[in-house]
Amino acid sequence: MTHSPVRRTLERWAQAERIAPLPARDDAAPPAISFEFFPPKTPALETQLWSCIERLATLRPDFVSVTYGAGGSTQARTHATVLRIVKETALTPAAHLTCVGATKEAVNEVAERYWAAGVKHIVALRGDAPNGETYAPHPGGYAFAADLVEGLKKVADFEISVAAYPETHPKASSPEADLDNLKRKLDAGATRAITQVFFDNAVFLRFLDRALAAGITAPIVPGILPVTNFTQAQKFAEACRTSVPNWMASMFEGLDDDVETRRMVAAAVAAEQVRLLQANGIDEFHFYTLNRPDLTYAIARILGVKPEAPAA
Numbered sequence: 090m091t092h093s094p095v096r097r098t099l100e101r102w103a104q105a106e107r108i109a110p111l112p113a114r115d116d117a118a119p120p121a122i123s124f125e126f127f128p129p130k131t132p133a134l135e136t137q138l139w140s141c142i143e144r145l146a147t148l149r150p151d152f153v154s155v156t157y158g159a160g161g162s163t164q165a166r167t168h169a170t171v172l173r174i175v176k177e178t179a180l181t182p183a184a185h186l187t188c189v190g191a192t193k194e195a196v197n198e199v200a201e202r203y204w205a206a207g208v209k210h211i212v213a214l215r216g217d218a219p220n221g222e223t224y225a226p227h228p229g230g231y232a233f234a235a236d237l238v239e240g241l242k243k244v245a246d247f248e249i250s251v252a253a254y255p256e257t258h259p260k261a262s263s264p265e266a267d268l269d270n271l272k273r274k275l276d277a278g279a280t281r282a283i284t285q286v287f288f289d290n291a292v293f294l295r296f297l298d299r300a301l302a303a304g305i306t307a308p309i310v311p312g313i314l315p316v317t318n319f320t321q322a323q324k325f326a327e328a329c330r331t332s333v334p335n336w337m338a339s340m341f342e343g344l345d346d347d348v349e350t351r352r353m354v355a356a357a358v359a360a361e362q363v364r365l366l367q368a369n370g371i372d373e374f375h376f377y378t379l380n381r382p383d384l385t386y387a388i389a390r391i392l393g394v395k396p397e398a399p400a401a
C-alpha cells in the first residue's frame with residue numbers, strides 16, 4: 090500500500106488568498122434592479138412573457154425594457170408589448186429603439202408615439218446591419234447611437250439609457266475610441282449605460298476604472314445573463330465577443346442532458362457573480378431575463394430584493 094503525501098491542509102488553508110467579505114445580509118440595502126424582455130413572436134410565447142412579467146413585477150424593478158429586433162424587425166411587436174406594460178401594469182417601461190436602416194423622421198415618429206403613450210424611457214442603440222453585413226448609416230438617418238440620443242432629446246425630454254461594452258464593441262477602432270463613444274452618448278443626454286453581457290467580473294470592474302479615468306460619472310449598470318443553457322449562451326457570447334472563462338465551461342461540461350443539476354449550477358454561478366459585484370460596491374443590476382423568470386427571481390432574492398408584502 091502506498092501512502093499519499095501528507096496534505097498540510099490547515100496550513101494551506103491558513104495561508105490561502107483571502108477575499109473581501111460579501112456584504113452582510115442583515116444590513117445591506119437591496120440593490121436597484123431592472124429586467125429586459127424580448128417581444129414575443131407567437132401566442133404561446135406571449136403567454137410565457139406575461140407570466141414572466143407578472144412574477145418579476147412583484148420585485149418592483151426600477152424599470153423593465155423591451156428589445157427591438159435586429160434592424161427594427163420587431164417594431165410593431167416591441168410597441169405592442171411596451172404599450173401593454175403601460176396599460177396593464179404599474180411597471181415603468183423602457184423601449185429599446187435602434188437607428189439602423191431608418192430615416193431620422195421614421196425614428197422620431199416612433200419616439201413621438203412612445204412619448205404620447207406615456208413611455209418616457211428609451212434605450213437608444215445603433216443596432217446592427219442584417220446577416221453580419223458591414224454597418225453603414227442610413228443616408229437620411231442617425232449614424233450612431235450618440236446621434237440618436239441627441240435626436241431623441243429634441244423629440245422630448247426622454248430618460249435615455251445606452252449600451253456599454255466592458256470588452257469593447259467588436260467594431261470599435263480601439264478600447265479608448267469605444268470609451269470616447271460612450272462618453273459622447275452620455276454627453277448627448279443619456280443618463281445611464283447598461284453593459285453588454287460579461288461573465289468575468291474582473292473585466293467589468295477594470296472597465297469601471299477606465300470609465301472613471303475617462304471622466305464618466307453616470308452609472309454603468311452590469312447586464313447580467315443568468316445562464317441555464319450554456320451551449321446557447323456560449324454561441325451568443327461568441328457573437329458579441331464576450332469572453333467565457335474556462336471555469337464556467339468546465340462547470341457546465343457534461344450537463345447538457347441533466348437539466349436539474351444544470352439549473353442548480355446556473356443559480357450558483359449567477360449568484361456568485363452578482364454577490365461579488367455587490368461586494369465591490371455595485372448597487373444596480375440589469376437582468377437579461379430571456380422571458381424566463383425563475384433564475385432571475387432567485388438571484389434577485391439572493392441580492393436581498395424582496396417582493397412586496399401582500400396587503401393585510
Ligand SMILES: Cc1cc2nc3c(=O)[nH]c(=O)nc-3n(C[C@H](O)[C@H](O)[C@H](O)COP(=O)(O)OP(=O)(O)OC[C@H]3O[C@@H](n4cnc5c(N)ncnc54)[C@H](O)[C@@H]3O)c2cc1C
Binds near residue numbers: 155217
Ligand atoms: C444593453 C444592450 C441592449 C441592446 N439592445 C438591442 C436591441 O434591442 N436591438 C438591437 O438590434 N440591438 C441591441 N443591442 C445591440 C447593439 O445594437 C449592437 O451592439 C450594435 O452593434 C451597437 O450599438 P450601440 O448603440 O452600442 O452603437 P454605437 O454606440 O453607435 O457604437 C457602435 C460602434 O461604432 C463606433 N462608433 C460610434 N460612433 C462612431 C463614429 N462617429 N465614428 C466611427 N465609429 C463610431 C463605436 O465605437 C462602436 O464600435 C443591445 C446592446 C446592449 C449592450
